[in-house]
Amino acid sequence: MRWLQDPILDVQHLTMRFGGLVAINDLSFQAGRGDITALIGPNGAGKTTVFNCITGFYKPTEGMIALRKPDGSHMLLERLPGFSINWKAKVARTFQNIRLFSGMTVLENLLVAQHNSLMIASGFTFLGVLGIGGYRKAESDAIERAKYWLDKIRLTDRADDPAGDLPYGAQRRLEIARAMCTDPLLLCLDEPAAGLNPRESHELNALLLSIRKDHATSILLIEHDMSVVMEISDHVVVLDYGTKISDGSPSEIRSDPRVIAAYLGVADEEVEQVASEIGA
Numbered sequence: 550m551r552w553l554q555d556p557i558l559d560v561q562h563l564t565m566r567f568g569g570l571v572a573i574n575d576l577s578f579q580a581g582r583g584d585i586t587a588l589i590g591p592n593g594a595g596k597t598t599v600f601n602c603i604t605g606f607y608k609p610t611e612g613m614i615a616l617r618k619p620d621g622s623h624m625l626l627e628r629l630p631g632f633s634i635n636w637k638a639k640v641a642r643t644f645q646n647i648r649l650f651s652g653m654t655v656l657e658n659l660l661v662a663q664h665n666s667l668m669i670a671s672g673f674t675f676l677g678v679l680g681i682g683g684y685r686k687a688e689s690d691a692i693e694r695a696k697y698w699l700d701k702i703r704l705t706d707r708a709d710d711p712a713g714d715l716p717y718g719a720q721r722r723l724e725i726a727r728a729m730c731t732d733p734l735l736l737c738l739d740e741p742a743a744g745l746n747p748r749e750s751h752e753l754n755a756l757l758l759s760i761r762k763d764h765a766t767s768i769l770l771i772e773h774d775m776s777v778v779m780e781i782s783d784h785v786v787v788l789d790y791g792t793k794i795s796d797g798s799p800s801e802i803r804s805d806p807r808v809i810a811a812y813l814g815v816a817d818e819e820v821e822q823v824a825s826e827i828g829a
């Protein structure tokens with residue numbers, strides 16, 4: 550249970566209210582370093598709101614979100630300005646609806662993601678951009694990184710095509726590659742398998758498993774496709790009406806009567822009956 554022994558993300562007592570609506574209610578969970586952690590739950594359970602709090606789009610009403618770095622230090626994400634969560638805390642995300650720069654080429658999408666590191670290398674000066682200091686080196690590193698990811702998502706032959714011309718599944722992979730070009734410690738993926746056919750979904754699983762194997766990036770994933778969740782996750786956290794109802798390995802989650810009841814829309818008092826019917 551890496552999520553308890555070495556959490557990269559530690560969410561404590563997170564609450565998010567919108568007026569009278571409690572979208573997340575006193576939620577605590579951990580995501581393990583090096584793990585693929587899935588956040589699941591019925592529609593409206595609060596999953597995207599959790600992502601929006603982690604990535605700085607919303608300031609939580611209450612609670613703490615700690616990102617633990619490999620050196621043991623931590624950053625409290627709820628205290629960071631949203632724009633610096635990506636480059637200071639090294640948290641990257643994708644969205645439910647694809648948000649590529651569709652008029653830019655595939656390669657440009659991967660290079661533009663590295664703009665921050667290039668500007669830091671330039672010292673934010675014109676002379677820096679002209680090539681004095683580390684900018685040239687940073688620029689060639691950025692191109693190498695883009696080439697690596699193009700190869701990894703098998704889009705090298707489409708590098709000069711507008712991203713908007715790619716098939717849907719390839720756009721999804723490009724979005725993940727673009728996020729990976731920022732070299733994140735934590736990659737948050739909002740429904741990456743939505744709209745994919747079975748072959749594309751299989752390719753996505755392979756990409757995520759290879760990120761886990763080859764990179765120091767932990768993955769937090771919102772996903773409705775249970776075949777993806779059960780096949781690649783190390784740990785699953787289940788939300789219902791903004792509250793955590795279960796937390797464990799995929800096999801523990803699969804047989805938890807509260808999870809089954811939430812998905813089937815069963816009332817609390819009928820949970821035991823459902824559990825006995827399915828033999829959980």
Ligand SMILES: Nc1ncnc2c1ncn2[C@@H]1O[C@H](COP(=O)(O)OP(=O)(O)OP(=O)(O)O)[C@@H](O)[C@H]1O
Nearest residue numbers: 567570571572590591592593594595596597598599
């Ligand atoms: N900006 C907002 N203002 C008001 N209510 C919001 C806002 N964002 C989310 N909500 C509400 O918070 C609740 C949780 O929504 P959220 O989008 O986080 O759920 P979800 O689990 O991601 O759902 P889905 O699986 O359908 O994407 C919903 O009732 C939603 O209407």
